[in-house]
Amino acid sequence: MSDMSFLQALAVTKTYPGQRVAGVKRISLNIKPNKITAIIGESGSGKSTLLRLLYGLLSPDEGRVQFKGERIWGPEEKLIPGHDAMRMVTQDTDGLNVYAKVWDNIAVLMPNTDIAAKEERTTQVLQQLNVLKLADKQAIFLSGGEKQRVAIARALVTQPEVLLLDEPFNQVDTSFREGLQQDIRQVVHDTGLTVIMVSHDPAEVLSMADELIVLKDGEVIEAGHPKELYQNPQNLYTAKLLTNCNVLSQDEARQCGINTKAADVVIYPEWATPTNSWTRKDWTVKQVLFKGSYEDLLVTKDDITLRLLNDEPDKYKAGDKVHVKINRYLEF
Numbered sequence: 001m002s003d004m005s006f007l008q009a010l011a012v013t014k015t016y017p018g019q020r021v022a023g024v025k026r027i028s029l030n031i032k033p034n035k036i037t038a039i040i041g042e043s044g045s046g047k048s049t050l051l052r053l054l055y056g057l058l059s060p061d062e063g064r065v066q067f068k069g070e071r072i073w074g075p076e077e078k079l080i081p082g083h084d085a086m087r088m089v090t091q092d093t094d095g096l097n098v099y100a101k102v103w104d105n106i107a108v109l110m111p112n113t114d115i116a117a118k119e120e121r122t123t124q125v126l127q128q129l130n131v132l133k134l135a136d137k138q139a140i141f142l143s144g145g146e147k148q149r150v151a152i153a154r155a156l157v158t159q160p161e162v163l164l165l166d167e168p169f170n171q172v173d174t175s176f177r178e179g180l181q182q183d184i185r186q187v188v189h190d191t192g193l194t195v196i197m198v199s200h201d202p203a204e205v206l207s208m209a210d211e212l213i214v215l216k217d218g219e220v221i222e223a224g225h226p227k228e229l230y231q232n233p234q235n236l237y238t239a240k241l242l243t244n245c246n247v248l249s250q251d252e253a254r255q256c257g258i259n260t261k262a263a264d265v266v267i268y269p270e271w272a273t274p275t276n277s278w279t280r281k282d283w284t285v286k287q288v289l290f291k292g293s294y295e296d297l298l299v300t301k302d303d304i305t306l307r308l309l310n311d312e313p314d315k316y317k318a319g320d321k322v323h324v325k326i327n328r329y330l331e332f
C-alpha cells in the first residue's frame with residue numbers, strides 16, 4: 001500500500017437491480033490531491049453513481065474505496081453518510097435556509113466554541129466565493145448563480161479536503177458560470193482543496209479540469225489530461241463528448257479525399273479551412289452561424305455536411321462556392 005495514495009477506487013462495482021444492467025463496473029481510479037478531476041460521460045453512464053461511491057453515500061457490491069489508505073464506510077456503517085473530510089454539492093441547493101441571511105446560512109455550520117474563529121472563517125469563505133457583499137441578504141432573494149456560490153461556501157466553510165460537485169452549474173447562466181469556475185480554481189490553488197466534478201459540458205471540463213475521466217456504460221474507457229484527450233482521443237465516444245465534431249463514414253471520408261480504412265473519420269471544426277482562392281470549389285456554404293469572434297460554417301457537398309470554424313467572419317455567405325482544405329483528421 002503506497003502512502004502516496006489519496007482517494008482511490010479499487011475495482012469498484014455497483015449494479016442496480018433492474019431489467020437492464022446499470023451502475024459502474026470494476027472502476028479503478030487514483031484521484032490526485034490538490035487537483036480538479038472531472039468525470040464526463042453521457043447521461044446514464046454512471047457519473048453520479050461513481051461520485052456517490054467515492055463519497056461513501058453508496059456501498060460498492062465489489063471492490064473498495066479508500067481515502068488515505070483507509071476504507072470509506074458506506075451508509076449502512078455510518079450514522080451520517082458521507083466521509084467527514086468531504087462535502088458534496090449538487091444542482092439542488094439543498095440545506096439552504098432561504099429565510100435566513102447568507103451569513104447565517106454559513107456561520108451556522110461552524111461550532112460556537114470560538115466565536116472569533118467562526119466570524120473569521122465565515123468572512124474568509126464568503127470572500128473566496130465572492131459573495132461577501134451578499135452577507136446580509138436573505139437567501140430567498142439570491143439569483144440561481146448566487147445560490148450556487150452560497151451552497152459551495154457552505155460546503156467549504158468547515159474546510160473539507162475534498163469537494164464533490166455533481167453538475168452544480170447547470171442552472172447557472174453562462175456568464176456567471178465562468179466566474180464561478182475561475183473562483184473554484186482559485187480556491188484549489190490557494191488552499192490545496194481537491195475537487196472531483198461531474199459535468200457534461202465540454203467547455204467546462206476542458207477549462208477547469210487537470211484530469212479527465214471518461215465513463216461509458218459504467219466503465220472508464222480513458223483518462224488523462226484534458227488537452228491530451230482533446231487532441232488525441234482513443235475513442236470516438238470521447239471525441240464526441242469533448243467537441244462538436246464532424247463524424248464521417250468511410251465512404252463519406254473518401255468523398256472528401258481522405259483515403260482511409262477506418263469505419264469512422266472525425267474532423268474537428270478547426271481542422272478544416274474554407275478557402276475561395278482555389279479553382280476547384282466543390283463545397284457550398286449552406287449556413288453561416290455567427291458566434292461573435294468567429295463563425296461556424298456549414299458547408300455541403302453531395303449528401304455530406306461539414307461544420308467548419310471560420311475565424312474570418314463575413315468572408316462567406318450562404319450559397320458561396322468554396323474549397324475545403326482538411327488539415328487533420330482522426331480515424332476510429
Ligand code: ADP
Pocket residue numbers: 016017018022023041042043044045046047048049050
Ligand atoms: P449519470 O449520473 O451518468 O447520468 P447515474 O450514475 O445516475 O448516471 O446512473 C447510471 C445508471 O444507473 C443509469 O442507467 C441509471 O438509470 C441507473 N440508476 C441510477 N440510480 C439508480 C437506482 N437507485 N436504482 C436503479 N437504477 C439506478
Ligand code: MG
Pocket residue numbers: 047048049
Ligand atoms: Mg448524474
